Amino acid sequence: MSIxxxxxxxxxxxxxxxxxxxxxxEGILMAGVFDQSVSVLFxxxxxxxxxxxxTQSLGLRxxxxxxxxxxxxxxxxxxxxxxxxxxxxxxxxxxxxQVIALPTNEIxxxxxxxxxxxxx
Amino acid sequence: MKFALAVYGAPYSSQAPHTAxxxxxxxLQAGHSISRIFFYHAGVLNASSLAVTPQDExxxxxxxxxxxxxHDVELAVCIAAALKxxxxxxxxxxxxxxxxxxxxxxxxxxxxxxxVDAMISADRVVVFGK
Numbered sequence: 001m002s003i004x005x006x007x008x009x010x011x012x013x014x015x016x017x018x019x020x021x022x023x024x025x026e027g028i029l030m031a032g033v034f035d036q037s038v039s040v041l042f043x044x045x046x047x048x049x050x051x052x053x054x055t056q057s058l059g060l061r062x063x064x065x066x067x068x069x070x071x072x073x074x075x076x077x078x079x080x081x082x083x084x085x086x087x088x089x090x091x092x093x094x095x096x097x098q099v100i101a102l103p104t105n106e107i108x109x110x111x112x113x114x115x116x117x118x119x120x
Numbered sequence: 121m122k123f124a125l126a127v128y129g130a131p132y133s134s135q136a137p138h139t140a141x142x143x144x145x146x147x148l149q150a151g152h153s154i155s156r157i158f159f160y161h162a163g164v165l166n167a168s169s170l171a172v173t174p175q176d177e178x179x180x181x182x183x184x185x186x187x188x189x190x191h192d193v194e195l196a197v198c199i200a201a202a203l204k205x206x207x208x209x210x211x212x213x214x215x216x217x218x219x220x221x222x223x224x225x226x227x228x229x230x231x232x233x234x235x236v237d238a239m240i241s242a243d244r245v246v247v248f249g250k
Contacts, residue, residue: 007239019204020161020162023201030232030236119249
């Protein structure tokens, strides 16, 4: 694969709102398979994708476990919106992966560093 | 310029299909090209040939089909997202021993890799979410 793009995925959906969050992470992993330079920003309800929870009883696949495999695809540039965490009373220590917390005013900078931005 | 588009929303639950369709028409009219339109998440329902649209409404599946025919645009549907939402072609119906299939012939079931491929080889990527 000769073309390499800087792709930023912005994950905004709750892992409990249907299968969209899970399918989005599958899409991110696929970009990893294609050896793209991938970053992921979790914000709004999407921050819960980094929160360990039992989704099986709700008939949903576990997004959090899938997120844990991002590293296997060398997707290690992970960010979370600081405000989104604070609004939900979450701290970095409560998240299942090591991520960098970004204040809102730095998110635009992150977006501008990428060729492609996919938000879902 | 070469565009790659993705549609994440389903007809009647989301405005995304119509917005995406109008955008696609404008892109082509302005002289650009669209390499592939990828239908993901609930957007796979755009590819059902079994939806009957009321006479005074736009039949979005048929519109996609015409667009594809007239401008040689590939309509690609994520196979994993499609199968679990009941969008099936003849081959998959045989494989899973289903009695019916319903994928509109203008659309094709493809792997998720086809979207990444379209995305990285396009000049512009536009996603129409819910």
